[in-house]
Amino acid sequence: MLSDILQTAFIVSLFSGMIRIATPLIFAAIGELVTERSGVLNLGVEGAILTGAFVGFTVAYHSGSLWLGVIAALIAGGIIGFLMVFLSTTLEVDQTVTGLTINLLAAGITFYIYRLQFKSVGSSNLPNLPIFEVWKIPLLSQIPFLGEIVFSQYALTYISFLLVPLVWFFLYRTKHGLILRSIGENPRAIDMKGVNIHLYQYLAVIFGSMMAAVGGAFLTLSSAGLFVPAIAGGRGWIAIALVIFGDWKPVPIFLGALFFGFLDSFQQQIQGIGIQFPYQILLALPYILVIIALIVGHRRAGAPISLGISYHRE
Amino acid sequence: MRYKLEKRPVQNPWLQTLAVFIGLAAALGVSCLLIISAGANVGEALTAIFNGSFGDWDALAETLVQATPLIFCGMAIVIAFRARVWNIGAEGQFFAGAMVAILVAMNLSFLPRPLLIFAIILGAMVGGAIWGGIPGFLKARFNANEIITTVMMNYIIMFFLSYLLSSVWREPGHFFLQTARIPGAAQLPVVASGTRLHFGFILSLISGLFAYLLLWKTPLGYEIRAVGINPVAAQYKGISIKKITILTMIISGAIAGLAGGSEVTGLHFRLRLDISTGYGYTGIIIALLGRLHPVGVIIAAIFFGALVNGSTSMQIITGVPVALVYCVEAIVLIFVLSADIISRYRIRRVRDVK
Numbered sequence: 168m169l170s171d172i173l174q175t176a177f178i179v180s181l182f183s184g185m186i187r188i189a190t191p192l193i194f195a196a197i198g199e200l201v202t203e204r205s206g207v208l209n210l211g212v213e214g215a216i217l218t219g220a221f222v223g224f225t226v227a228y229h230s231g232s233l234w235l236g237v238i239a240a241l242i243a244g245g246i247i248g249f250l251m252v253f254l255s256t257t258l259e260v261d262q263t264v265t266g267l268t269i270n271l272l273a274a275g276i277t278f279y280i281y282r283l284q285f286k287s288v289g290s291s292n293l294p295n296l297p298i299f300e301v302w303k304i305p306l307l308s309q310i311p312f313l314g315e316i317v318f319s320q321y322a323l324t325y326i327s328f329l330l331v332p333l334v335w336f337f338l339y340r341t342k343h344g345l346i347l348r349s350i351g352e353n354p355r356a357i358d359m360k361g362v363n364i365h366l367y368q369y370l371a372v373i374f375g376s377m378m379a380a381v382g383g384a385f386l387t388l389s390s391a392g393l394f395v396p397a398i399a400g401g402r403g404w405i406a407i408a409l410v411i412f413g414d415w416k417p418v419p420i421f422l423g424a425l426f427f428g429f430l431d432s433f434q435q436q437i438q439g440i441g442i443q444f445p446y447q448i449l450l451a452l453p454y455i456l457v458i459i460a461l462i463v464g465h466r467r468a469g470a471p472i473s474l475g476i477s478y479h480r481e
Numbered sequence: 482m483r484y485k486l487e488k489r490p491v492q493n494p495w496l497q498t499l500a501v502f503i504g505l506a507a508a509l510g511v512s513c514l515l516i517i518s519a520g521a522n523v524g525e526a527l528t529a530i531f532n533g534s535f536g537d538w539d540a541l542a543e544t545l546v547q548a549t550p551l552i553f554c555g556m557a558i559v560i561a562f563r564a565r566v567w568n569i570g571a572e573g574q575f576f577a578g579a580m581v582a583i584l585v586a587m588n589l590s591f592l593p594r595p596l597l598i599f600a601i602i603l604g605a606m607v608g609g610a611i612w613g614g615i616p617g618f619l620k621a622r623f624n625a626n627e628i629i630t631t632v633m634m635n636y637i638i639m640f641f642l643s644y645l646l647s648s649v650w651r652e653p654g655h656f657f658l659q660t661a662r663i664p665g666a667a668q669l670p671v672v673a674s675g676t677r678l679h680f681g682f683i684l685s686l687i688s689g690l691f692a693y694l695l696l697w698k699t700p701l702g703y704e705i706r707a708v709g710i711n712p713v714a715a716q717y718k719g720i721s722i723k724k725i726t727i728l729t730m731i732i733s734g735a736i737a738g739l740a741g742g743s744e745v746t747g748l749h750f751r752l753r754l755d756i757s758t759g760y761g762y763t764g765i766i767i768a769l770l771g772r773l774h775p776v777g778v779i780i781a782a783i784f785f786g787a788l789v790n791g792s793t794s795m796q797i798i799t800g801v802p803v804a805l806v807y808c809v810e811a812i813v814l815i816f817v818l819s820a821d822i823i824s825r826y827r828i829r830r831v832r833d834v835k
Contacts, residue, residue, distance in 0.1 A: 210628065250815075259825070260818045263567055263628070267765055268814050274762075275807035282802035283519055404632045411626065447644035454636040461625035479488075 175312075181436050182316040182429075186324060187390070189428030191216065191382035193327040195406035196413070196420050197334050198378025203410060204338065205371035206351040207255060208475040210266025212379045213403025214273030215247045217396075219380025221277040224387035224394040225284065228296050237323070237384050244380025245373050247273065252372035256365050259477050270403070278396050295393040299323070321389040323381065330378070335417040347371060351471030354478040364478055379403065405457055412460045414469035423460075430456060489827050496824035497772065504817030511816075512809045521799040533794030534787035542676035546748065548786025550575070550757070552685035553740030554764025555771060555778035556692045557609075561733040562773055563696060565709040566726050570616060570631025571737040572761025573638045574609040578738025579745040580642060581608030583650075583660055583752045586667035586745075594666045601667060601746055602684070602739065609738015610731045612638065617730025621723035627730070635761070643754060650752070659753040669747035681743030688736050689775040695732070705729055737761060758789075759807075766814045785810060 195212050202209045219240035227236025247269060255265040285294055299321050307318040338344040347367055349357050354364050382402070387394050405427065413420030434449045516526045534544045554571045561568035568574075585604040589597060616630040646658040653661070669680040696702035707715040708725045716722055740760060749756050767785060771777025788810070792803045 254815070254819060258819055258822050260821070264769060264818065267567075267569065268769075268811060268818065271762060271766060272808075272811035272815060274759075275804070275809075275811045279515065279802060279804040279808045282804045286802075401632060401636050404629050408626075408629045411629075445644050445648070447640040447647070451637045451640035454633040454640075457633050458619070458625065458630050461630060462619060462623045 177436060177440070179312065179315050181432050183319070184432030184435060185425060185428040186317065186320055187428070188431045189424040190321070190324045190327045190389075191385045191402055192406055192409060192424040192427060193330065193421060194323075194382030194385065195379040195403060196409040196424055197327075197330050197417060198375035198382075199406050199410050200375075200413075200415060200417060200420055201334060201338070201347070201378075202372050202375030203415060203474055204348050204351045204471055205368045206354060206471055206473040206476070206478065207252060207368050207372050208262050208266065209248075209251055209372055209375055210263060210407065211247065211251045211269030211273070211376070211403075212266075212406050213399050213401065214270035215244050215376040215379035216383035216386070216403045216406075217270075217277055217399040218243050218247050218273045219383025220387045220398050221281065221383075221394055222380070223384030224296070225280070227388055228294060233296075233299055233388050236388050237381060240380045240384035241377050244377040244383075247380070248373035248376025249369070251376060252369050255372075256368050256477055259479065262475050262477060274396070281394065281396070293393045293395070296388075298392045299389045321385070323385045323389055327382075327385075331417050331421045338417065343367075348471070350478075351473055354473055358478070358480065368478075379406070382406075401454065405453070408457045408461055411467060411470075412464040414464070414467045415471065416469060427453065427456065484828055484830055486826055486828055489825060492824045494824075497821065500820040500822075500824050501770070501772075501817050503820040503823070505813060507816040507820070508809065508813040511812050512805070515805060515808060516799075516801055519799075519801045519805075521801045526795050526799045526801055529795040529798040530788065530791030532791070534791035538673075539676060540790065542673050542678040544783065544787045544790045545682050546677050546679070546786075547789045548782045549679075549682045549685045549747075550740045550744050550760040551763055551767055551782035551785055552682075552779055553688055553743065554737055554760045555767035555782050556685075556688045556775060557733045557737035557740070558764045558768035559771070559773045559775065559778055560692055560696065560705070560736065561729050562768060563709045564705040564725055564729040565712070566617070566620070566729045566733075567628045568613065568616075568631055568730060568733045568737075569628050569765065570613060570634045570761065571733070571740075571764045572757060572759065573631070573635035574612045574734040574737035575741035575744075575757055575761050576638050576642055577612035577734070577741065578605035578609040579741030579752055579756065580638075580645075581605055581738070582742035582745050583663065586663040587660070590664045590667050597667055598669065598680075598746075601669075601742055605738045605742020606735040607738070609741065610735040613734015613737065614727065614731040617727040617734075620730070621726045627726075639754065642752075646752070646754065652751075657753070660751045662751050663746065667746060668750055669743065677748060679743075679747035681747035684739065684743055686779070688739065689779055692736070692778075693775045701728065737764070763810060766810050770814060770817060 195216055199209060199212055222243035223236040223240035226239035227233045251265055251269050254260045255262045301319050302322045304318040308314040338348060346357065346362055350364055350367050358364050383399065386398055391398065409420050409423045413423045431453050434452050438446050438449060513523045516523050533540060535541055557571045558568060581604040582601045585601045589600055592600060612634060616627045616634060619625040619630055620627040650660045652659055671679050672683060696706060704720045704725055707720055708722055712722055744756055745752050767778055767781040770781040788806045792806045795801055796803050
């Protein structure tokens with residue numbers, strides 16, 4: 168058994184799986200980071216992932232173009248984000264309530280349209296499509312070990328990795344990033360300076376939701392190749408937990424997503440080599456881990472001060 | 482003279498009610514569009530829903546059967562949300578209750594029937610209370626966000642149940658993941674003969690009465706509402722927010738657990754993974770539509786129970802998928818929440834001051 172674990176193939180698929188599993192989490196959590204930095208707590212991430220997964224799959228299935236699916240997922244995510252921010256900032260509906268409602272709406276609509284499109288579908292003949300191919304980066308993918316693990320991934324995975332430094336640069340090295348962070352801390356002071364607060368919040372929430380939707384499209388177009396109503400599998404909630412665990416900072420959030428991907432990948436590999444252990448308990452591990460992460464991370468102080476409080480102009 | 486939009490100092494309850502109707506009307510409009518997009522006749526579909534849910538006594542009884550778990554879960558959410566404790570885990574607590582109820586039904590069936598039923602009800606509540614109490618404790622002790630922990634607890638219990646159903650609880654010699662049928666003595670009695678309407682419905686109404694009395698007639702209920710309205714002020718008055726958080730999660734969990742116990746011993750008589758179609762989540766919609774009030778919850782739950790029940794006839798007659806219901810539920814809530822703005826603002830004519 169131990170020799171199995173030490174084999175090269177095992178290690179490569181363990182770490183390669185880690186990166187693959189982390190991809191949708193990176194998209195969703197980094198998107199949620201930008202959103203929360205603007206002071207809006209978007210709990211509709213799960214719904215945005217589900218919407219992206221569904222729209223991405225449906226458009227790719229009918230058009231035959233996977234990239235068109237990704238673009239459609241982006242647009243759908245933007246619409247979901249717009250709804251979220253419109254309800255919570257313009258109409259001042261409680262942010263928690265809005266986020267929960269968005270999730271229920273996404274679940275209802277995707278399930279309904281899926282049923283309309285594929286009426287006589289059972290669990291044995293789910294419609295599916297050929298997924299993206301792995302994109303081996305020339306030269307780099309030739310490096311032993313590292314090449315197979317890091318540089319033989321899907322295009323969306325590379326994009327998710329690029330997103331981390333980009334968002335970091337935006338938040339900490341640009342004027343707009345500074346304004347965005349300040350809005351999350353003290354919107355009144357920024358409003359006094361004549362900044363259109365709602366504009367920043369709209370853009371931040373829409374961006375976050377679009378990223379979550381791309382994460383969802385990754386699930387159907389780079390991973391499963393099919394859509395099931397439970398495909399988001401709590402990843403939206405895990406992403407929100409990662410933002411807390413990562414103390415609202417891009418790099419720790421990224422590392423948290425990788426750590427999470429590692430444990431999930433490890434769990435899958437263990438199942439693969441057939442260790443006698445109830446697989447349901449292994450499947451529950453990621454969710455138990457999130458709870459542990461929240462307990463461990465309870466002293467985090469990086470939360471934007473105005474997070475979750477809708478700004479009302481006097 | 483000009484017009485000014487300003488916030489009302491207090492929300493007008495009549496306008497809040499009006500907002501519900503405006504929301505419902507708008508949602509009806511969108512729902513009709515969805516039915517049309519499915520290529521069906523709107524009138525036919527709506528008639529089918531109505532006849533299927535209120536057409537005769539049998540249909541009405543079945544509507545109440547469908548409403549029962551929704552009433553329980555709605556009440557569970559009301560108690561938690563009144564304290565602004567966001568219990569999204571009613572789904573998991575439902576299954577925790579169902580599991581303990583099954584455990585009692587399978588192992589204590591030698592008890593006299595009234596005692597056995599009582600033990601089942603108590604067991605279901607204890608199961609839900611434990612599953613709800615854990616996130617409550619984690620929130621109070623570690624400030625672990627209860628929204629996320631309760632959602633995680635929903636997943637965890639489903640995997641745990643799936644494990645039990647595939648091993649120790651599996652009905653011997655059967656392929657499906659389900660327990661054996663519970664003995665007749667452990668089944669909740671039917672309250673309207675010839676229908677499936679069972680004692681659980683009565684229990685759900687009692688849970689509503691309990692929620693009302695708790696929230697408005699007891700010191701604890703006063704504290705729950707005080708924390709929900711203004712936690713800082715409540716703390717100044719000496720109310721322990723941690724205590725309220727844990728207690729509301731335990732009570733909320735117990736009611737959600739009772740929903741699970743009622744479904745499993747009143748309707749299905751065995752435990753499977755699919756005995757809930759997301760009642761815990763629908764409970765959130767129902768609680769919010771019912772304005773976090775027990776009477777509102779009962780009305781909203783019967784309305785949605787009717788939709789679920791009637792949609793089956795709709796699917797048979799017009800071919801529109803039952804899944805329409807889950808859409809409609811969320812759309813109704815979105816419109817009602819949006820329309821609520823009319824109860825919070827007013828337009829006033831003001832004179833320009835020179």
